[in-house]
Amino acid sequence: MSSSFHFLFTLPLWLSLILHSTTTTVSQTTAIAPAPPGPTNITKILEKSGQYTILLHLFHMTQIGDQINTQLNNSDQGVTVFAPTDNAFSALKSGSLNSLSDQEKVELVQFHVVPMFLSTSQFQTISNPLRTQAGDTARYKFPLNITTSGNQVNISTGVVDTTVANTIYSDGSLAVYQVDKVLLPMSMFGPPAPAPVPEKESKKSKADAGDDSPASDVGSSNADASGVGSLDRNLYGFVLGVTETIAFIGMFYL
Incomplete structure (x- = not known):
């Protein structure tokens, strides 16, 4: 009689321990499961860095930020972005950006975007002039030349010369490199192209x-x-x- 009473008395305690153990196991399994990675977003990457306010504003105004994100998630070629810091934009001559038309602002931002992924090692074998999303690489249009000296990557537009200061992000699909000067294209900031001479003259x-x-x-x-x-x-x-x-x-x- 005492044995039956002892069993009935301890049964609720055993059931409670079993249920607690099961709940703990389930909760631990749920916590360990990794969340699926989200799509690559150039805007979030630059926001996290905290020194690209003006570039982000231009990305938003020209909608190129959205275009880059779309390209990243729908193409295998990847994208490379040369990102000028806020200090780089502040060093420009006063009124330089405001004097540009909407189309010229689009081309200026496109000049900082290469429609392929470029690792730092690939800069050593790049073919110049490098084609950007701005298009025409002719001398008085949008030429971008990249050379290396040891580990230093040099960039020249024909108007400004600068170097890659830092790698902000690289995942095999998107590469974002910090530059301390705005890449100014010849078509907007360089000397005017010479007028063609008529054949008779x-x-x-x-x-x-x-x-x-x-x-x-x-x-x-x-x-x-x-x-x-x-x-x-x-x-x-x-x-x-x-x-x-x-x-x-x-x-x-x-």
Whole structure:
């Protein structure tokens, strides 16, 4: 009788321990399960760094930030971003950004974006000029040249020269590199492209240059001396000879 009573008395205690152990195991299993990774977001990466307020504003205004995120999640080529700091933008001449049209602001931001992933080691074998999302790499458009010296990565636009100061983010799909100068393209901040010379004017200029040259003068003088001048002397001699002949014959009739 006492054994039955003891069993009935301890049964609730055993049930409580079993339930607690089961609940703990389930909760531990739930806590260990990792959350699925979210899509790569360039905006969040730059916000976390805390010194790219102006670049983020331009990303938002031109909608290029959204374009980069879309490209990252729908393409295998990846993206590389050269990110100027707020100090880099502050070092620009006053009013430089405000003087740009909306389209020029888009092109300026695109000039900092390369439509492929570039690791630091790939900079050593890059082909120049590097094509950015701004497009045309011609001399007076959007040329971007990258060279290396040891571990230093040098960037030149034809207007400014700078270096990669730091790697902000790199995951094999997106690479974000800090630059301490805004990459200013030739088309907006460089010297104007020379106007093409019309073909007729070009030929005329060459002819004028030939007339003024000493060699041309000498040739012209020689031509006069051996050509027209020589003809005049021969004609004068012929006329003189005829006149003398007539005078000689006339002597016999006098």
